[in-house]
Amino acid sequence: xxxxxxxxxxxxxxxxxGRDSRLAVESGLAAAEWYHTxxxxxxxxxxxxxxxxPAIRDTIIWLGxxxxxxxxxxxxxxxxxxxxxxxxYGVLYGSASDSRWHECGHGTAFKTxxxxxxxxxxxxxxxxxxxxxxxxxxxxxxxDTVIVxxxxxxxxxxxxxxxxxxxNFFGILDAWHAMTDLVRNASGIVSAGEKTFIPEQEQPxxxxxxxxxxxxxxxxxxxxxxxxxxxxLMIIGLPRLYGAWHHVMTGLLQHGGLADNVIDHRLNSRTxxxxxxxxxxxxxxxxxVEHHMFPMVPYHALPQLHAMTKHDLPAPNPSILSxxxxxxxxxxxxxxxxxxxxxxxLPATAKPYRExxxxxxxASAAE
Amino acid sequence: MSNWVEACTSDDIDExxxxxxxxxxxxxxxxxxxxxEFFATDGLCTHEHIHLADGLVMDEIIECPKHxxxxxxxxxxxxGAPVCVNLRTYPVKVESGKxxxxxx
Numbered sequence: 001x002x003x004x005x006x007x008x009x010x011x012x013x014x015x016x017x018g019r020d021s022r023l024a025v026e027s028g029l030a031a032a033e034w035y036h037t038x039x040x041x042x043x044x045x046x047x048x049x050x051x052x053x054p055a056i057r058d059t060i061i062w063l064g065x066x067x068x069x070x071x072x073x074x075x076x077x078x079x080x081x082x083x084x085x086x087x088x089y090g091v092l093y094g095s096a097s098d099s100r101w102h103e104c105g106h107g108t109a110f111k112t113x114x115x116x117x118x119x120x121x122x123x124x125x126x127x128x129x130x131x132x133x134x135x136x137x138x139x140x141x142x143x144d145t146v147i148v149x150x151x152x153x154x155x156x157x158x159x160x161x162x163x164x165x166x167x168n169f170f171g172i173l174d175a176w177h178a179m180t181d182l183v184r185n186a187s188g189i190v191s192a193g194e195k196t197f198i199p200e201q202e203q204p205x206x207x208x209x210x211x212x213x214x215x216x217x218x219x220x221x222x223x224x225x226x227x228x229x230x231x232x233l234m235i236i237g238l239p240r241l242y243g244a245w246h247h248v249m250t251g252l253l254q255h256g257g258l259a260d261n262v263i264d265h266r267l268n269s270r271t272x273x274x275x276x277x278x279x280x281x282x283x284x285x286x287x288x289v290e291h292h293m294f295p296m297v298p299y300h301a302l303p304q305l306h307a308m309t310k311h312d313l314p315a316p317n318p319s320i321l322s323x324x325x326x327x328x329x330x331x332x333x334x335x336x337x338x339x340x341x342x343x344x345x346l347p348a349t350a351k352p353y354r355e356x357x358x359x360x361x362x363a364s365a366a367e
Numbered sequence: 368m369s370n371w372v373e374a375c376t377s378d379d380i381d382e383x384x385x386x387x388x389x390x391x392x393x394x395x396x397x398x399x400x401x402x403x404e405f406f407a408t409d410g411l412c413t414h415e416h417i418h419l420a421d422g423l424v425m426d427e428i429i430e431c432p433k434h435x436x437x438x439x440x441x442x443x444x445x446x447g448a449p450v451c452v453n454l455r456t457y458p459v460k461v462e463s464g465k466x467x468x469x470x471x
Contacts, residue, residue, distance in 0.1 A: 031416065044421075050423075050425065107430070135448055142434055143415060143433070295432070295433065295435065
């Protein structure tokens with residue numbers, strides 16, 4: 001179902017210290033109470049239960065495969081034969097790290113805390129996200145999911161910047177911003193925007209991590225210069241570019257083209273059925289409505305959570321392709337009308353959207 | 368002056384679990400540890416306005432259901448980001464199967 005406001009399109013201000021940020025606080029959209037599907041406590045406890053087994057298995061496969069693929073890439077370096085190994089290595093480095101960063105940031109991947117923390121730090125380095133900054137930005141993303149001026153992780157702002165989206169399939173702009181942030185943080189500067197969601201006592205850690213990472217990248221660049229080869233950078237750094245496509249492909253589907261400024265994840269998040277390889281890389285974050293409703297549930301329990309909640313959620317997109325078939329036209333419509341969005345239709349068994357909370361968004365919709 | 372308030376019966380909470388208790392306009396979380404002891408804290412996470420009773424109890428830790436902030440529910444100690452402020456705790460006693468918490 002497609003929806004758009006009949007009124008003149010509203011220009012959005014995505015700054016975390018701007019007009020829409022203030023409006024979100026004043027209107028009660030910030031830190032609001034979100035809709036949750038009812039699940040009995042006993043079942044919820046079972047779903048939330050932590051274990052190390054699945055994540056240890058997946059981490060051995062992930063890092064073990066990377067080691068083998070990097071070894072083969074180095075062995076065949078100088079010949080075209082190295083390409084498939086680096087392409088696969090790149091996806092595990094520049095895309096699988098996105099979901100590992102995410103899940104370990106929630107602290108749900110492993111039962112054992114140090115394992116979560118270790119994989120979190122490794123994945124943050126690969127995906128070029130400062131572990132302190134992004135822990136706090138993601139906290140805000142869960143508090144104020146796709147609330148304009150509050151959520152620092154809105155991937156597609158309106159009107160969509162399609163060139164930016166295309167460039168990010170190769171990690172170009174993300175890596176550029178990550179590097180400029182790294183240099184700024186390493187210089188001892190925490191931006192005004194970052195200060196809105198990172199507590200003061202955490203800010204020195206942002207700077208410390210940036211300095212450690214800067215030293216690693218400088219050492220890698222120095223080794224490349226010494227060897228007269230980009231091979232060291234093919235192992236560290238560049239895979240964030242040539243392997244980014246998968247995490248961008250899956251990540252855009254999370255909220256792309258859906259409603260903003262609502263407090264029901266069924267309206268602003270998308271669940272998509274995916275193939276097993278993508279689900280391994282993505283660690284089941286294709287169950288995205290479910291993840292946002294219940295972030296305590298580990299990735300390996302999300303299929304079970306999905307089965308228990310689907311009566312109350314919009315029908316999932318049956319494939320990645322189906323998701324893009326609805327999302328791309330929505331992006332194009334949003335170029336002309338920022339208020340346009342895809343309204344998710346609920347099954348007859350679902351509790352209706354709380355019109356009182358979403359009156360302005362939904363009642364004015366032209367369906 | 369001590370003010371003991373009946374919160375629930377000991378059978379109302381499973382071992383290694385938590386339940387919500389509202390009283391006099393305030394909300395609390397009552398815990399039953401794996402060792403079958405009872406504890407009480409303020410009911411809302413100190414990070415944001417989220418009921419801890421919807422969270423997960425693991426040994427002596429309560430994890431907030433929204434952002435996974437962790438507290439030691441026996442001491443109230445915040446165990447790291449995104450929670451930075453400790454939880455207030457309350458004395459608890461069990462008498463004749465009733466769980467009582469001391470308020471004020």
